[in-house]
Amino acid sequence: MIKFVDPDRYRSMKATxxxxxxxxxxxxxxxxxQRDDFRVSDLVRLVQSDPAIAGRLLKFANAAAFGRTRPIVSLQRAIVALGAFRVRDLVIxxxxxxxxxxxxxxxxxYAGFWGRSLATAIACQELAHYAQISSEELFTIGLLARVGELAMASLYPGEYAIVLLKARERNGQLADLERESFNMDYHQLGATMLAEWGLPDMLIQAAYHHEQxxxxxxxxxxxxLTLTHSLNFARSLSEVCMANEEARWSLLPGLLTRAARLGISGDALNDVVDRMVRRWREWGAMLQVRTQEIPPFAEILAASPPSLRVSSSSPEQNGKLASPRLQVQLVGIPQTELPNLTEQIESLGHQPTPVDHSPEGLKQALRQPAQIVIADMAMPGLKPAAFCRLLRQTSAGKESYALLLASPGSERxxxxxxxAGADDVLVKPLSIQTLRVRLNTATRMLLLREEIQRERRGIMRSTDEFAVTHKRLLQEALTDPLTQLPNRRHGLDFLASEWAFAQSNSLPMACLLLDIDHFKRINDTHGHAxxxxxxxxLADLLKRTSRVEDLVFRYGGEEFAAVLPNASIRAAVQIAERIRSVVEKYSFLWENQTIPVTLSIGVAHLNGGEKRQSGVDRDRRRRALPGQEERSQPRRRS
Ligand SMILES: Nc1nc2c(ncn2[C@@H]2O[C@H](COP(=O)(O)OP(=O)(O)OP(=O)(O)O)[C@@H](O)[C@H]2O)c(=O)[nH]1
Structure with missing residues (x-):
């Protein structure tokens, strides 16, 4: 239930x-x-008066998949293709x-707010087919889902700044703090505004509840519910897009869990995120909204956690190592210092491997770095910062612990x-105690990284399992167990969305209701099995005889239905006749006996946007009327 802002209070807010x-x-x-008698030509004239908006609508219309092969170049066509109400929502x-x-x-x-909102909007569009809602509607609701926050900042700039600071300090729920200070929160205010602008109720519901x-x-x-989950995921993805590397890392588990709830994981998730980021950057440039470049999602997931810096005050662990013998690569250490350092490292229980500073030696070190790399900052030919950067570019190098040896006075x-990514720096001359402390710290850091990696792999595994289970459950919830066809709930949902799409785009569509004649007799004569x-x-036969774009589902009992998008009345009657005749000729077999089966088919049709009630219901009423002699005939109704 949405708790809207009290109308009197809202009126006085508007009055400011x-x-x-x-x-x-x-x-x-x-x-x-808002007028019942509005004309599309008036809408076209209005949009034309703002060339920037007109241009964007054309881009939207062309981006939307309406099955057209040629681009839409006229504004009128774009508006018809999108539908007047979607145009309104987008323009808002x-x-x-x-x-x-x-x-x-x-x-x-403000810039961050719109960057995030645009990312949410684009991510929502990417999810349109999961939510079975048009991508333009999802774009608008993604963009405006948090408009209540903007409204709070506009209405009460001073007080709201204090609330925002408090929320950041306490890491608290913004909405709770808003209610304490203003006796309303951004969800309520946002929903009230969206309702006033006339956005569809389902979108407002999703915006209001998208956080939980x-x-x-x-x-x-x-x-x-799917829409609200989609918005929830899109919002979480927008946070990932706007975060810095460190914050992004901590947002990943939440994002993966949300994706799993929608049944998206693995390569599909990588594709969704990468496509979304590309479009976000494109639209950001066009709309002058702040965005940032982020690496491909597969790389983000594969990278190690952001480097954890070592402080020189790490407690010593009584000289004992926390792990077994580690590989320590010694890069570019002067010949005069190498024997002593090698001996010290061996005495601490690790295995040193010297690498010379020739280009070949450096290449080898960078290609196959050890768990700990100790490099001399004075190595000839390569600056220490450049060495660290090169090391961090490879996936093995990202995992290594990089320790640099510096001479006194080289602070810069x-x-x-x-x-550039060094984990620690040791200033010469080195004592064995200092080296022991630092190597112990390095060991602890490596163990910690390994543990984080293990945990992350665990999360990825369980999210993958969750995604698979979720998909299976969803599949089961939408499938008829006997025939494996989509069930009534799935079919009616599909019918509703196709019906709405056909109406708003003035396209024809049809629905067939197929009823097995005297099915009770088959049960009574041959048994229920x-x-x-x-x-x-029959279900298999219907699947085989239908077009790819049609959906055949079990309506209930011995009744089936077929939704035929974009079918004229002629095509629908032809399809019905074809099905009827194929079924009549087909040999239905049961225990070596052939059972004759015939169908009666009702045809409901929507002609270019003419509004009607559900075709299935109307057919059901009609189907109850004819007598037996009318069975096994398609009945036409437009
Ligand atoms: N074997 C089987 N029978 C079912 C199933 N679901 C419904 N039925 C039976 O289908 C029959 C439908 O009977 P009616 O509604 O009288 O339909 P009908 O005999 O085809 O009569 P008309 O529709 O007038 O042609 C009932 O006997 C139900 O028990 C099912 O899953 N399996």
């Missing part, structure tokens, strides 16, 4: 003029679409974004090397 709102063309479009999103790129609240990161989808009380398997070089076999064989 500070509440974010769609301006100019967007405002006029809202007003136009873009307008609010453009008129609120900065503001008065000192602690509110499981507490919303939505029915399992419902579209609104030390700082550069630390910045024979009836089951007929249902299974």
């Amino acid at each position: 003029g500070k509440l974010p709102s769609p301006k100019g063309v967007a405002f006029s479009i809202i007003k136009l679409l 999103g873009l307008s609010v974004m453009h008129s609120h790129t900065s503001g008065q609240c000192a602690e509110f990161d 989808p499981d507490l919303a009380g939505f029915r399992d398997g419902s579209r609104v 070089l030390i700082l550069e090397a630390i910045d 024979a009836g089951d076999a007929v249902l299974r064989q």
Whole structure:
């Protein structure tokens, strides 16, 4: 249940003029679409008056997959393809974004807010087919899901800055702190604004609950729950996109779990994220929104945790090593110092391997670095910072512990090397005690990294398992166990979304309801198991005779239905006749006996956007009427 802001309070907030709102063309479009008699030509005229918006709508229309092979070049076609209400929602999103790129609240990161919101919007679009909702609607709701935060910052810039600081200091829930200070939170304010702008209820519900989808009380398997989970995942992905490397690392487990809930993992997840990031960067450049470059997702997952720096005050472990003998590579150590260092390292129980500083030796060290690499900062031919950077470029080098040996007075070089990825620096001359402490620290760090890696592999494994189980459960929830066809719930959901799509895009579509004639007699004559076999064989036959774009499902009992997107009434009747005749001629077998089966088929049709009730219901009423002589005929209804 959404708790909207009290209407009187909302009215007085609006009266301040500070509440974010769609301006100019967007405002006029809202007003136009509130009228029952609006005309598409008026909408086209309005959009044309703002060339920036017109250009973006064309890009959206061309990006959307409407099965067209040629690009849409006219604004009128773009608006028809998108549908008037989606145009309205998109324009609202873009307008609010453009008129609120900065503001008065000192602690509110306006650029970061829109960067994150745009990333959420694009990620939502990538998930459109999971949520079975048009990608433009998802774009808008992704962009505006947190508009309540922006509104708080606009209404109460001073007080909200304090709330934001508190939330950061205490690492607390922003919404709780908002309620303490303003007696409302950004979810409530955002939902109230979206409702005022006329966005569809399902999108508002998803925005309101997207932080905690499981507490919303939505029915399992419902579209609104999938949509809310999609938004939840998209938001989490947007955080990953905007985070620095260190913060990104800690966000990954949450992101993987959310992806698993949607049944996305492995290569599919890598593809979704990489495509999303590419489009986010493209759209960010076009809309002047802040984005940042991030590595391919597979690389992010494969990388080790960000380097943990060693402090020189690490406690000594009584001279005892925390792990068995480690490989220590000695790179570029002067010949005069090498024997002594080698001996010290051996006496501490590790295995030193000297590498000379010739180009070949360095290449070898970089190609196959040991667990601990000790390099002399004065090695000829390569600056210490460059060595560290090269070392960190390879996956084995990322795992190594890099320890540099410095001469006194080389502070600048030390700082550069630390910045370039060195883990620790030791200043010469070295005592055996210092070396022992530092090698013990290195050992502990290596063990810690290994443990983190193990934990991460565990998380990845369980997320993968979770994704597989989730997919299987979802599959089961949507499949009829006897025939393995989509079940009634799946079929009716598909029908509803195709119906809405056809209506808003003025496309034809049809639905067939197929009923086995006198099925009760088959059960009574041959037994229930024979009836089951007929249902299974018929399901296989229907699957084989339907087109790829159609969906055949078991409506219930001995009734099946077929949703035929983009089918004219003529095509639908032809398909129905073909199915009827194939079934009539087919030999249904049960224990070496042939059971004759015939079908009666009802045809419901939507002609170019004409509004009707569910075709299935209408057919059911109609089907109850004809007498027996009318059986086994397609019945036409448009
Ligand atoms: N074997 C089997 N029978 C089923 C199944 N589901 C429903 N039925 C049977 O299907 C029969 C449907 O009976 P009716 O609704 O009278 O349909 P009908 O005999 O085809 O009559 P008309 O629809 O008027 O042609 C009932 O006997 C149900 O028990 C099933 O999964 N397996």
